[in-house]
Amino acid sequence: MAKLVLSMNGSVLGNYFLEKERFSFGRKPTCDIQINDQGVSKEHAVILTVGNDQILEDLGSTNGTLVNGEKVQRHILQNGDVIEVGRYKLRYVNAKAMPDMDFDKTLMIPAFDRTKLKQEGADKDEADTQGIATAVANARNVKTIFPLGAVRGISGDNTGQEIELSRSITAFGKPDNSAIITRRPVGYFITHVAGKKHPVVNGKAIGDDPFPLDNLDQIEVGPDKLQFYLK
Amino acid sequence: MKLKNALTIASATDAGLVRNFNEDSVAANEDLGLVVLADGMGGYKAGDVASGMATMIIGNELKEHLGKGVDKSNGVDLETELLRTAITRANQAIYHAAHNKTQFQGMGTTVVATLFRDNVVTIAHAGDSRLYRLRGGQFDQLTVDHSLLQEQVQLGLISSEDARVSHNRNLVTRALGVTQTIAVDVRQERAQVGDIYLLCSDGLNDMVDDADIELAMRSIRENIPLLVRQLVMMANDNGGHDNISVAAIKVEKPFPLRAGFFSRWFGAHV
Numbered sequence: 001m002a003k004l005v006l007s008m009n010g011s012v013l014g015n016y017f018l019e020k021e022r023f024s025f026g027r028k029p030t031c032d033i034q035i036n037d038q039g040v041s042k043e044h045a046v047i048l049t050v051g052n053d054q055i056l057e058d059l060g061s062t063n064g065t066l067v068n069g070e071k072v073q074r075h076i077l078q079n080g081d082v083i084e085v086g087r088y089k090l091r092y093v094n095a096k097a098m099p100d101m102d103f104d105k106t107l108m109i110p111a112f113d114r115t116k117l118k119q120e121g122a123d124k125d126e127a128d129t130q131g132i133a134t135a136v137a138n139a140r141n142v143k144t145i146f147p148l149g150a151v152r153g154i155s156g157d158n159t160g161q162e163i164e165l166s167r168s169i170t171a172f173g174k175p176d177n178s179a180i181i182t183r184r185p186v187g188y189f190i191t192h193v194a195g196k197k198h199p200v201v202n203g204k205a206i207g208d209d210p211f212p213l214d215n216l217d218q219i220e221v222g223p224d225k226l227q228f229y230l231k
Numbered sequence: 232m233k234l235k236n237a238l239t240i241a242s243a244t245d246a247g248l249v250r251n252f253n254e255d256s257v258a259a260n261e262d263l264g265l266v267v268l269a270d271g272m273g274g275y276k277a278g279d280v281a282s283g284m285a286t287m288i289i290g291n292e293l294k295e296h297l298g299k300g301v302d303k304s305n306g307v308d309l310e311t312e313l314l315r316t317a318i319t320r321a322n323q324a325i326y327h328a329a330h331n332k333t334q335f336q337g338m339g340t341t342v343v344a345t346l347f348r349d350n351v352v353t354i355a356h357a358g359d360s361r362l363y364r365l366r367g368g369q370f371d372q373l374t375v376d377h378s379l380l381q382e383q384v385q386l387g388l389i390s391s392e393d394a395r396v397s398h399n400r401n402l403v404t405r406a407l408g409v410t411q412t413i414a415v416d417v418r419q420e421r422a423q424v425g426d427i428y429l430l431c432s433d434g435l436n437d438m439v440d441d442a443d444i445e446l447a448m449r450s451i452r453e454n455i456p457l458l459v460r461q462l463v464m465m466a467n468d469n470g471g472h473d474n475i476s477v478a479a480i481k482v483e484k485p486f487p488l489r490a491g492f493f494s495r496w497f498g499a500h501v
Contacts, residue, residue, distance in 0.1 A: 048388070050379065050383055050399070051383075051399040051402045052397075052398035052399050052401075053383065053389070053397050053398050055388060055389060074388070074390070074393075075393075076393050076396050076397055078396060096398065097398055106270065106272040106278075106359075106401045106402075106403060106433075107272065107273075107401060107402055107403070108272070108339050108402075108403055108404070108405075108406040108409045109379060109402050109403075109404060130375070130391070131361075131372030131374070131375060131376070131441075132376070132381060132384050132391045133391065133392075133394060133440065134376075134380065134394055134395065134400050134433070134436055134437050135395065135436060135437060135439060135440040136395060136437060136438065136470075136472075167443075167446060168443050168446060168465060169443075169447055169450045169461070170450075171449075171450040171451075175452070175453055178453060180450050180451060180461075182461070184464075191457065191461075193450075193451055193453055193454045193457060194453035194454050
């Protein structure tokens with residue numbers, strides 16, 4: 001169960017469990033947390049619970065709502081977030097709400113009641129049906145402690161040029177004779193893609209499996225010669 | 232033109248690095264031009280039963296009906312009907328199994344299926360398994376997830392950028408075997424030579440950014456088996472939190488139903 005820890009100037013004033021689908025705070029007595037502070041609006045903000053998400057939403061307050069020091073309109077709460085309204089702080093505690101470790105088993109739930117959520121101020125038309133990016137934040141770039149690699153063209157198409165291998169895959173050669181260099185957490189690998197001739201590393205043709213590259217390896221893809229190095 | 236010669240199909244499925252079991256199933260039938268991918272859930276190993284039933288039943292249903300050489304005059308949406316019916320049957324069978332055997336209680340599965348026939352690809356899905364397409368320079372997601380996360384974005388509760396930090400990625404709003412009836416999204420697209428279609432379970436797109444999926448499809452157009460292996464590897468390199476399944480289909484040649492006969496799509500568009 002998620003909770004909010006209310007504090008001011010470092011002293012804890014109370015703990016509140018987010019048991020309601022719509023949990024509000026503001027100056028009004030009807031709010032779930034009443035905060036008597038001139039810097040807080042009557043109905044300052046709400047926290048909506050949708051599935052496993054708890055979404056903080058500012059209700060157009062005069063002085064705004066901060067999360068971890070930044071002004072937000074809507075924000076999916078993460079464990080440890082600190083919400084600031086006026087002089088008060090609300091720390092969000094929910095061990096399950098971690099940005100990168102949210103891989104519970106898949107569950108089926110019914111589509112939720114749109115009419116109810118519409119009233120909560122959702123403002124977008126549901127006809128908007130675009131795909132969304134769900135990859136976890138740490139999947140965006142290859143997490144690697146490995147130094148950045150590059151190749152320099154020795155002969156052929158890329159002679160004299162440096163090509164940085166910063167993306168997860170870099171392709172070389174022509175459609176009928178090609179290879180890729182992949183950037184992985186453990187290092188760089190070259191893999192044969194197409195063509196009768198496999199890439200050659202230090203004079204030796206590689207097989208079908210990804211082949212690990214070492215600093216200063218000489219690579220041949222078709223007629224092109226390249227040197228691999230770590231920066 | 233035999234479908235087998237017009238399409239290159241490859242698939243891979245992997246338990247990932249965290250889960251003990253692989254509850255995904257992938258099945259491809261080159262003669263039918265059918266690829267089905269399912270991501271099972273629920274119970275001790277029962278997810279595997281559900282996804283396996285889905286791929287098997289859908290394959291068998293289509294084999295039976297397409298094999299009869301159904302007359303096209305039944306209507307242009309023959310494939311749509313067949314695929315929808317096959318998925319409906321699979322839903323019923325899984326639902327009954329889940330309700331009649333305690334060890335299967337609560338099982339269900341997503342499904343995404345593609346049927347390549349007469350220069351057209353028919354796409355059906357329920358749940359959050361996806362279909363992407365690379366066509367020339369254009370990369371698109373052709374399915375819209377049936378998930379709480381997708382609904383949250385569509386309702387404007389969160390922005391699509393915020394989807395990455397949502398905790399609802401595991402909540403699907405449609406799945407086979409959970410309710411007596413199932414709403415299946417089906418659409419048709421004209422296939423073009425050079426198109427690459429990619430079916431995947433969320434173990435791929437939750438771990439590998441769309442931009443990297445696109446990059447892999449662009450870089451490895453000429454080797455479809457390598458493409459699927461590479462994507463599974465990338466998902467595992469990024470953590471492999473879930474089962475990972477990938478199937479890719481490349482259209483190498485046109486595949487009209489009757490050679491020498493103007494296909495309906497050619498006729499309709501020229």
